[in-house]
Every structure is written in structure tokens, then in C-alpha cells.
Amino acid sequence: MPELPEVEVLVRHLAPLLTGRTVRGVSVQRKRVIRPDTRQRLARTLVGARFVAVERRAKFLVFQLQRMRGRRRESIRLLGHLGMTGRMYLLPSAVPLPRHAAVTLDLGRTRFVYEDRRYFGRFTTDLSALDRLGEEPLSEEFTVERLAERLKRSSRSIKVRIMDQAVVAGIGNIYASEALFRAGIPPRKPARQLTRPQVNRLHAAIRVVLREAIDRGSTIPLDFDGTGRRDGLFYHGVAEGGSGYQQECLLVYDREGDPCTSCGRAIKRIVQAARSTYYCAACQRN
């Protein structure tokens, strides 16, 4: 569920469930997701700590915990990332763990499960990844000027460029295509060649696309229970009787050959930096 809106919706879901809970035990089924932490270090850090907040930064989940050490209150931060296929949810302790459980936290009668089929995600006390991020696209700091600055020296295609987390923190493959379609910008255009009106439109489009996806994900019913039905992968809109998120909200992503919602011409698919890009050749011109 990995892009910014999906993480935001998940964080809003998890925050009230986790806040106040105490970690009784830590179990690491896949140690690659905790690197550079070790099992021992993670367990030593977390056991006895209490969740005080869950926040989002770009596509990362930031878990804040506190623990009493002697007479001192100690703050702990944990970084979560879902990679391509990660999920996080609470499960009654009696329920057997899913096949691809990567890390589980014992919270008493429930456990927090981080599950990841491909193990591309992360769950660690190493926060260094946060240092490499650009502005939050929905914050005040993300101004048109900032975006223009980050684009003007790059010869990379604009699509690949806005997926760089140092340029726009939280945009991924889906919303990159969506934002460019909304802004009417061809995905292969070199970033530095965007006109000022195009940068203006892109800035607005990024915010609109992300905001709408968050609103959508906050509105539709989701099941964060680990069963895989309506579990937060809301842009797929599966298990929604055919009227899911994708049908209603994604205008170009994964719609190769479908008629453009604006002009009716077939949506095209190309590959850039080994990822699929979808666009309308008629609506997205220089």
C-alpha cells in the first residue's frame, strides 16, 4: 500500500489503536527488515516501552514510544516502511501468524503484526532514511519555488524526477502518473525543461491527487485485519463489487488501452527507469 496517501490512512487507523499500549515482547521472523538493527537490540529497546504517537513522514511510519529507565523517561523512535507489499495491523494473540509475518510485537491480548510478502519494507530504530527526504508535499514548505528549484537542474524525465523522495517526499509510481496526467505534462519531458506554468500546474496537481486519495481512503470502508479484503490497498478497489477506488479515482494508472477520461484516446504505457508509466499522448503535450 505504499504511497503517501495509503500510509497516511494507515497511520490514522493505527494511531488510536497503538497509543497507550505497551510492548511486552518482540519477535522477528525476518531479520532483513530490521537491518541494521539486530533482534537483540530491537527487543532490548522496545520491551517495556509504551506507544505515545504514530506519525507519517513521506512513505514512512514513525512510531514514538517512551520507556522508564530507572527514574528517567526515555524516548524511542521506530521507523516503518511498507516497501511494495507491507501491511501493518493488530491481531488477537490467539490468531495464528500469517505466512509472511516479518516482525510482531506482543501487546498483551493482541499483537502488532508487520507482514510483508516481499520483505522490501523496514522496521527499525535506524532513522537515517528520514534525512534524505524532501518536503512533505501537503505541507506549507512544499512551495512552487521549492519544486521549481529541485527540477531546474535535472535532465531526468519529469516522471522519474518526482518519484525521487528528495524531490517530492511520498510520491510513488501510481501518483506520479496521475499527477502528470492532471497537469497535462508528458512524462518523458526532461525536468529542467518544464515551463513555469507547467511547474505551477504540477505543484497543484501533486497536492490535489494526494489529497483526494487520502480523502477517498478515509471515506471508504477498509478492513485492516490482515485478511487481505479491503485491507488498506484501497487504490486497487478490489472486493468492492467492481466499483472500487481504481475505477473511480485513478485516471491513467494501469489503464493501458482504455479511453482517456478527457479526450477518449487510448491511454499509453511506457517504461521509465524500469517502472510502468501511463499517460494520454493527446492530453499530455509539451
Next chain:
DNA sequence: ATGGCTGTTATCCG
């Protein structure tokens, strides 16, 4: 069924 595709990112090259 074999191979190509998938929501991510770090790293290694030229």
C-alpha cells in the same frame, strides 16, 4: 508453465 510483471529503494557502475 515459463517469463514478465508488480505499490520501493539502496547501491553499483559508466
Next chain:
DNA sequence: CCGGATAACAGCCA
């Protein structure tokens, strides 16, 4: 520095 390719991994689909 920049940008492209690849690797990490498992499952799904044609």
C-alpha cells in the same frame, strides 16, 4: 554529480 541498471523477494497472471 547524474542517470541507468540491478538486486533484494515472493506471488500472480497470461
